[in-house]
Amino acid sequence: MDIKYKRVVIKLSGEALAGPGGFGIDWDVVTKVVNEIKSIHEMGVEIGIIIGGGNFWRGRQAEKSMDRTTADHMGMLATVINALALQDALEKHNVPVRVQTALEIMRVAEPYILRRALRHFEKGRVVVFACGTGNPYFTTDTGAALRACEIGANALLLAKNIDGVYTKDPRKCGDAVKLEHLSYFDVISGGLKAMDATAITMCYENNIPIIVFALAEEKCLEKAVCGMPIGTLID
Numbered sequence: 001m002d003i004k005y006k007r008v009v010i011k012l013s014g015e016a017l018a019g020p021g022g023f024g025i026d027w028d029v030v031t032k033v034v035n036e037i038k039s040i041h042e043m044g045v046e047i048g049i050i051i052g053g054g055n056f057w058r059g060r061q062a063e064k065s066m067d068r069t070t071a072d073h074m075g076m077l078a079t080v081i082n083a084l085a086l087q088d089a090l091e092k093h094n095v096p097v098r099v100q101t102a103l104e105i106m107r108v109a110e111p112y113i114l115r116r117a118l119r120h121f122e123k124g125r126v127v128v129f130a131c132g133t134g135n136p137y138f139t140t141d142t143g144a145a146l147r148a149c150e151i152g153a154n155a156l157l158l159a160k161n162i163d164g165v166y167t168k169d170p171r172k173c174g175d176a177v178k179l180e181h182l183s184y185f186d187v188i189s190g191g192l193k194a195m196d197a198t199a200i201t202m203c204y205e206n207n208i209p210i211i212v213f214a215l216a217e218e219k220c221l222e223k224a225v226c227g228m229p230i231g232t233l234i235d
Contacts, residue, residue, distance in 0.1 A: 004227030005155040007046040007121065010037070011144040012159050014082055016215050018055035025055065025085050033159075034089045036221045037126065041095055045225050046121040048151055049128045050144035051086060053078025072136035076103055079140065083130035084108065096125040102134025102143070114150055121151070138198070145199035149206045156203060156210045157224050158195065163214035164232035165194045182234045194234060209235040 012033065019026025041047055056078035083099045090097040098120050099109040110116065112129060120127050132143035148156045162170060163178070165187070170176040179192075184204035187194050194200070194212055203210055211224045213231025223230040 001043075001222070001226045001228075003043060003045060003225055005045070005153075005225045007048075007151065007153050008040075008155050008157050008225060009048040009050060009144055009148040009151070009153045010157045010159060010221070011141065012049060012051045012082075012086075012215070013140075013161070014052035014054035014056065014078065016159060016161055017051075017082055017085075023055055025082070027089075030085065030089050033086070033215065034093050034095070036215075036219070037090065038093050038095050039219070040221045040225050041124075041126060043222070043225070047126045048117070048121075048147055048153065049086070049126065050132070050140055050147055051079055051082045051128060051130065052140040053080075053082060056081060069136040073103075076131040076134070079130045079132065080105060080109065083128045086128055090126060096123070097128060098125055099128045099130055102129070102131035117151060139196050141195040141199040142202070145195070145202040145208070148208050149202055153208060155224070156208055157221065158210055158212045159215040159220065160212060161215065163217065165192055165212050165234070167192075169193070179232055180229070182232060184234060187234055194232070200234070203234075209233060 017025050017029055019029040053075050057074050080101060087097050087099050100112040101109045102112050104111045117127050129147050132138060132140045133146055144156060165179050166176040168176040184200050187200050188197050211231055211233055213220050
């Protein structure tokens with residue numbers, strides 16, 4: 001199959017790594033994710049990954065009892081745990097990988113430096129970006145959009161637990177309708193829960209298409225990078 005998107009950023013939620021248990025890391029899920037990543041890496045796709053930390057901590061858990069900046073920093077550290085776990089799993093499957101963090105944690109990972117990340121792509125390495133933007137009050141969605149803009153990604157792949165964007169939450173509403181193609185403005189004006197508005201706006205301003213799909217679908221990343229119908233396309 002022909003590759004449509006040569007360089008991509010994949011946004012993985014922390015919850016997706018937790019599997020059915022909803023907390024921590026489910027290694028069966030991680031293995032599936034790694035196999036999907038390995039498949040497109042072997043096709044020659046350059047891959048950046050932004051990972052969330054919701055399987056360990058979400059800042060909004062403590063919004064009434066903790067300073068927001070402190071809570072968000074805790075969330076950033078949770079993303080490092082997931083990034084290191086993903087790095088280890090990728091290496092065990094013979095996929096070259098580096099972790100870069102927006103907060104400096106030199107003993108465990110590289111600091112995020114754009115030119116170093118681009119050099120890793122040239123060397124055929126996957127780069128996992130941890131700590132979001134490195135700033136409180138910004139989500140990892142915004143971190144994914146920011147990194148996609150910085151590295152010149154051709155698409156942002158949003159791997160979720162549901163298979164696209166719906167008019168309502170399909171887990172709660174039986175009459176929810178899946179939307180296969182949306183504009184950036186449709187998402188913002190319709191209040192659709194695809195990504196936060198800041199992330200959507202950044203992708204719009206930099207002409208980066210967003211593909212929202214289910215991580216559980218077989219060959220999901222391969223279908224996405226080849227431009228095959230999957231999930232919801234936002235452009």
